[in-house]
Amino acid sequence: MTLSPDAASFADLVLDLHETSSLDETVERIIEFACKMFDCAYAGVILVHPGSRVETVASNHEVVAHLDKIQLEAGAGPDIEIIADRPGVLVRDVRQEQRWPQWTAAVEAAGIRSMLGARLHTNRQVLGSLNLYALEVDRFDEVDVDVAHMLARHAAVALESARGTEHLRGAVDARNLIGQAQGILMERFNIGADQAFQVLRRYSQDNNLKLHSVAQRLIDTRSLPR
The missing domain is CATH 1.10.10.10 (Winged helix-like DNA-binding domain superfamily/Winged helix DNA-binding domain)
Structure with missing residues (x-):
């Protein structure tokens, strides 16, 4: 049996992530692969540090950190909910989204129309969230939600390992x-x-x-x- 290009690429990423020991390199690989797999404009990773401090540790565009900052300052937004107790969030059309009005206004102003977020967590802890943004409406669907969840689970294990290595x-x-x-x-x-x-x-x-x-x-x- 021959794997599809997407499945083979996903398998290669998983192996690559678990062989990467640097936290920065691990995060960058996650973002690089996420943008390629989901064909989205922007991607970013938020991590929860000791003391519950939340930070955008990496993104492929400064707009991601800007949108994350708005959420953190307002105390409301998809990433806040993902980190708190949700496995993920799908926003098909920002203009139709009724939750988090301050965040959605900023997202639309940035030219972004849809968003997908997935929780980064292991059996031991919540590490943060992986967030994807697209310029088109309905860029992400339910299949993407499942794929993002699988990617986030593998990414969380790799991040936890890399963080432990850096602490050591x-x-x-x-x-x-x-x-x-x-x-x-x-x-x-x-x-x-x-x-x-x-x-x-x-x-x-x-x-x-x-x-x-x-x-x-x-x-x-x-x-x-x-």
């Missing part, structure tokens, strides 16, 4: 910085590793700075915050 790398980098800073203090003051760590921690607490920030300051300037 960040932890390793921070540990290396602290180790270098300890070495500087040990050599300068002829103290042990534990004492050097206590000095860094005290400066961290007294100056309300992250421990790795204090270490970086010491490495860069050879001095600690006063």
